[in-house]
Amino acid sequence: MIACGMSSTAIHLPMATAESWTPSRRMQSAAAAERERVERELRRLSKREDSLAQQLDAIREARSALQEELVVLKRLSRNLPAGETRAVDDEQRRLRVVTDTSLPVNGHEVVLRGAQIRETAVRVLASSATSQAVHYRTWFDLLRHEGFIPAGKDPLATFLTQIGRSPVVRRSTAPGMYSLDLGAPERVREHLSQLQAKLGRISEMPPGATVDDIAGSRERRIRLTAEIASAERTLAEALRSLSGEEES
Numbered sequence: 001m002i003a004c005g006m007s008s009t010a011i012h013l014p015m016a017t018a019e020s021w022t023p024s025r026r027m028q029s030a031a032a033a034e035r036e037r038v039e040r041e042l043r044r045l046s047k048r049e050d051s052l053a054q055q056l057d058a059i060r061e062a063r064s065a066l067q068e069e070l071v072v073l074k075r076l077s078r079n080l081p082a083g084e085t086r087a088v089d090d091e092q093r094r095l096r097v098v099t100d101t102s103l104p105v106n107g108h109e110v111v112l113r114g115a116q117i118r119e120t121a122v123r124v125l126a127s128s129a130t131s132q133a134v135h136y137r138t139w140f141d142l143l144r145h146e147g148f149i150p151a152g153k154d155p156l157a158t159f160l161t162q163i164g165r166s167p168v169v170r171r172s173t174a175p176g177m178y179s180l181d182l183g184a185p186e187r188v189r190e191h192l193s194q195l196q197a198k199l200g201r202i203s204e205m206p207p208g209a210t211v212d213d214i215a216g217s218r219e220r221r222i223r224l225t226a227e228i229a230s231a232e233r234t235l236a237e238a239l240r241s242l243s244g245e246e247e248s
Contacts, residue, residue, distance in 0.1 A: 117162040122241035133179040
């Protein structure tokens with residue numbers, strides 16, 4: 001009986017692995033083309049997102065301005081009793097007051113609401129080393145890094161809406177880019193001074209003024225008083241945001 005023995009020398013055959021496998025040029029070309037398509041689509045969606053966020057911000061600002069104008073128009077048309085007018089004004093003022101509603105999240109982050117978001121965001125950006133315009137996502141990351149998060153189902157969208165309402169924030173020409181307007185308080189202060197001077201001139205009725213003159217002067221005083229109150233709130237927020245002092 002003849003025994004067939006195996007050689008003691010092992011024969012190693014090359015095996016293809018994930019590390020050694022090289023895709024064909026055709027596959028590489030197809031993958032590169034697909035990557036470019038995906039990157040283009042991501043850039044398009046990013047620009048679309050910025051555009052929609054700016055539109056939403058503009059709509060909310062216009063709505064707020066129209067609501068304030070409506071109160072003045074109701075006064076002028078006398079369809080709103082004085083007591084009800086005061087109640088509406090008080091309610092609007094309450095909506096602008098920042099109360100201490102901060103809540104810890106997992107012991108780390110603090111939830112911000114309303115004006116707290118934009119004022120805190122301005123302070124965070126002003127205290128950072130960034131002096132140029134920044135993308136709102138970068139700004140949002142800075143805020144989160146400091147331990148703050150806007151309230152809402154979509155904190156980033158809430159953040160973007162609020163910084164757009166800040167009197168010391170301005171949009172750059174590039175999509176999604178924002179910067180601080182450090183000269184805003186001085187411009188608002190000058191505008192406020194002009195409004196107050198104008199109100200003083202209107203209050204001085206000339207001799208022999210008619211009933212129509214008095215009524216017209218009264219309506220102009222009402223409008224100016226509303227503008228002055230709005231400018232005072234804007235100035236107060238601008239100073240709080242840039243000085244780092246929180247509302248008491």
